Amino acid sequence: MVARRHRVVVNGLLAVHALLLAWSAAVHSPVIDEPAHLSAGISHWHHGTFSLYRVNPPLARMVATVPLLLTDIQTDWSHYSDDLSGRPEFAVGDDLVVANGMGIFTYAMMARWACIPFSLLGGIVCYHWGRLLFGRRAGLVALTLWCSSPTILGHGALLTPDVAGTSLGLAACYLFSWWLVRPSWRVTLLCGVVLGLAECAKSTWIVLFVLFPLLWLAHLVIVRSRAWKSSALQLGLVLALGWFCLLSIYAFDGFGAPVGSVPFKSKLARRWLYSPNSNGEFEMRPTLAKLPLPLPRDFVAGLDHQYRDLEGPDRSYLRGAWRTEGWWYYYLYGLAVKEHCGVLILAALSSCLLLSVVGGRKSRSRVSKHRKEIWLASAMTCLCPVVVLAVASANTGMNHHVRYVMPVVPYLLVLASGGCFRFGPLLRTRVCLTIALAAYAALSSLVCFPHSLSYFNEFAGGPSSGIFHLNNSNIDWGQDLLMLRDWKRKNAPDEPLYLAYFGRVNPSHAGIDYHLPPQFQESPETLAPGWYGVSVTLLQGRAYSVESSDGKSVHCPENAYSYFGEMTPDDRVGHSIFLFHVARRH
Structure with a gap:
């Protein structure tokens, strides 16, 4: 039963x-x-x-x-x-x-x-x-x-x-x-x-x-x-088997092609594969260039391209500051503000519990040999997401997406469940606390839903404070265009909308009639009456190419719309688009 x-x-x-x-x-x-x-x-x-x-x-x-x-x-x-x-x-x-x-x-x-x-x-x-x-x-x-x-x-x-x-x-x-x-x-x-x-x-x-x-x-x-x-x-x-599956999905295309057929661009690859010739120019070592690739060529080229992106340099944002070189602690900070504080507390408490069980002779003797073996093997495989986190953190040339270290998340969740383990001190208290914090974490997340991409925990001030912490896919990835359309129809059907949108889908495809707001406005008081929508990432000052309603691309330099930061938003759409209302002046 x-x-x-x-x-x-x-x-x-x-x-x-x-x-x-x-x-x-x-x-x-x-x-x-x-x-x-x-x-x-x-x-x-x-x-x-x-x-x-x-x-x-x-x-x-x-x-x-x-x-x-x-x-x-x-x-x-x-x-x-x-x-x-x-x-x-x-x-x-x-x-x-x-x-x-x-x-x-x-x-x-x-x-x-x-x-x-x-x-x-x-x-x-x-x-x-x-x-x-x-x-x-x-x-x-x-x-x-x-x-x-x-x-x-x-x-x-x-x-x-x-x-x-x-x-x-x-x-x-x-x-x-x-x-x-x-x-x-x-x-x-x-x-x-x-x-x-x-x-x-x-x-x-x-x-x-x-x-x-x-x-x-x-x-x-x-x-x-x-x-x-x-x-x-x-x-x-x-x-x-793993290698064969990888080759199979590419239909073995590019497998066995010469290493020299891949134009390596990352510093890491060029450091190991290239050497200066007699003219002082770098070229691939001849012996390496003729070797066959053990993996699909597109996979190898993509891996090199991805690593080159991580090497940067690219402008990155953290806690209100932009830098060309990122921060080694970017992903640790991102996990700390994006994962629910209940999960983080539970993971810390579970770690202490496990250490006390493993370190205590009496409690350790009550744990079966089979479970000890499982703990050992599981602890060893935790090295896999740790390596992913370490590699990402070591490359500070581009800090844009905490999702790059998403493999760490499920390990935190499993570790957080450890408070329910039946051995160790204060069993009933631990179980009640674990269930309470897990329920709190779930409720806090569901309150923010469906705006989960823009979620920030209570330690960070909640989703409304996300603009101060991170940008891009961590809060604003262009996901709220349909919600902006619905908001406009409900709240301002007859007023003009001026929109600076961070995304690759033209808002007109969603049925939104809009104009581009002016860039580098010296005073918000000179703005034309109407509603102004600005994506969080552009509000933070990122350079981007925005599209007008007729499909023309308009370059948006850094801080082109930062002047809206002097204004208090009158409304928000999904925590990723801030709305400002400029009333008619009489």
């Missing part, structure tokens, strides 16, 4: 999570990256090529665009290019938006709905991992935190690969930790396939090809296992 009620709760949480994602996907406009992902996904299916959006593997966008294959979506490939050093997907995505007009909102919604299973997978893994580590109640807490996480609700309702990569990477690490404890051919095959899917979803997980063997060796040393030959064979199969 208890198990049955437990399954009902689990299924109920997942169902509610899916409904929330579906709703969010329907009410939000395409964010900046989504038109490019849509056009890239369609090109993979129609042309069998993978040059568009090569900085990320194609799995998530191929899944997203499956429903669109059954529609009459219009495409325009006039800006298509397979140049390995360029990124034409954004121009092709812009053409896709123009070709479909208002239909782009429906197509984006359909593609987003197709990606909801990725988020459900992440919730299922969090539940099973939390239950395995700390018991059944902990599994429910971990699942609740995942299903209500503002990070997951915000990005899980998009067709971008962040949640897909996070969920599949989490599943691969979970299976690998289970394999370390109980190696078997069944788990080996499953782990290899899921590792491959993780590689196909997010290039971040290329580190697993190195980390898994290192973790295996470390585990052998710690447990002093002598059965290393069979486990070595199984590990080889895991890596081979």
Whole structure:
């Protein structure tokens, strides 16, 4: 009976999570990256090529665009290019938006709905991992935190690969930790396939090809296992399956091509692969240039391009300041203000509890040997998201998106559930406190929903204070265009709207009649009467190209609309667009 009620709760949480994602996907406009992902996904299916959006593997966008294959979506490939050093997907995505007009909102919604299973997978893994580590109640807490996480609700309702990569990477690490404890051919095959899917979803997980063997060796040393030959064979199969899956999704295109066919641009690659010739110019070492690529060429070129972007330099924003070189603590700060404070408190308390259990002789003796083995393997796989965080933090050339370290989030959620562990001091108090903080975290997130992309926790002052902390996809990614349209129809149908919008979909496609506000206005008092809408990222001073209602691109220099900072907003749309009203003067 208890198990049955437990399954009902689990299924109920997942169902509610899916409904929330579906709703969010329907009410939000395409964010900046989504038109490019849509056009890239369609090109993979129609042309069998993978040059568009090569900085990320194609799995998530191929899944997203499956429903669109059954529609009459219009495409325009006039800006298509397979140049390995360029990124034409954004121009092709812009053409896709123009070709479909208002239909782009429906197509984006359909593609987003197709990606909801990725988020459900992440919730299922969090539940099973939390239950395995700390018991059944902990599994429910971990699942609740995942299903209500503002990070997951915000990005899980998009067709971008962040949640897909996070969920599949989490599943691969979970299976690998289970394999370390109980190696078997069944788990080996499953782990290899899921590792491959993780590689196909997010290039971040290329580190697993190195980390898994290192973790295996470390585990052998710690447990002093002598059965290393069979486990070595199984590990080889895991890596081979992952590698084969990655090659397969690219249809083996570019596999075995010469290394010299890739125009490496990142400083890291050029440092290792290039050397000066007799003329003092840098060129690839001849011996390396002739070697065959062990991975698809588009994957390698995309990985290099992504790393070059991280190296920068690019203007980054944090706590009201812009810098060309970022901050090493940017992602740590982002997690601290974007994740719910209840989760952070629970994770800290659970860490203290685990240390007391492991360090206490009496409590340690009550923990079964099997659970100790699971704890060890799970703790070792925590190194995977830590490496992702370290690599991202080490590259301060571009600090724009906390989502780059999203793989850290599910580990925090599972750790936060540890207060329900039945061993250790103050069991009843701990369980009540854990459930209370988890409920508080879920409620706080749901109060902000569906504006989850713009969520900031109570430590940071809430979503209304987000403009002070971060920008871009952390608060304003162009997601609230449809809500602005609805606001205009309801609150100011007859007044003019002047709009500076941070996004790649022209507001006129949403049925919004608008004009561009003047730039560098010396005094707000000289503004024409009407409503003025300014995206948070432009209000913070970012340079961007905004579009007029007739589709013309107008360059917006840095601080072009910062003068609105002298005014108090009269209203807001989803925490990402500030609205200012200028009354008629008599």
